[in-house]
Amino acid sequence: MNYYCKGCSYRGKTSGSGGECPACGSFNLTRGGKTEEQPPPAKWRLILLIGLWSYLIIMIIWKLLH
Ligand SMILES: [Zn+2]
Numbered sequence: 877m878n879y880y881c882k883g884c885s886y887r888g889k890t891s892g893s894g895g896e897c898p899a900c901g902s903f904n905l906t907r908g909g910k911t912e913e914q915p916p917p918a919k920w921r922l923i924l925l926i927g928l929w930s931y932l933i934i935m936i937i938w939k940l941l942h
Contacts, residue, residue, distance in 0.1 A: 878908035 879891045886899035887908075896903050 879905050880908050881905050 878887060878889055879897075880887050881897040881899060881902065882904040883897060883902040884900040886897050886905075888898065890898060891905055892898045892901070895905065897905050
């Protein structure tokens with residue numbers, strides 16, 4: 877069960893002693909479980925990662941050749 881703060885978008889397994897957000901101290905904490913917002917799809921993250929890595933590799937090869 878995770879906590880989610882609407883105030884600062886804190887996400888964690890712990891809340892404050894009075895049920896407040898440990899990050900910003902507001903009481904806008906909601907308990908996760910049924911997550912309304914879905915995490916961004918891992919697909920485009922993977923594509924981005926591959927893109928960045930291929931850019932890096934191309935740059936290294938370019939540096940070696942010149
Ligand atoms: Zn917060």
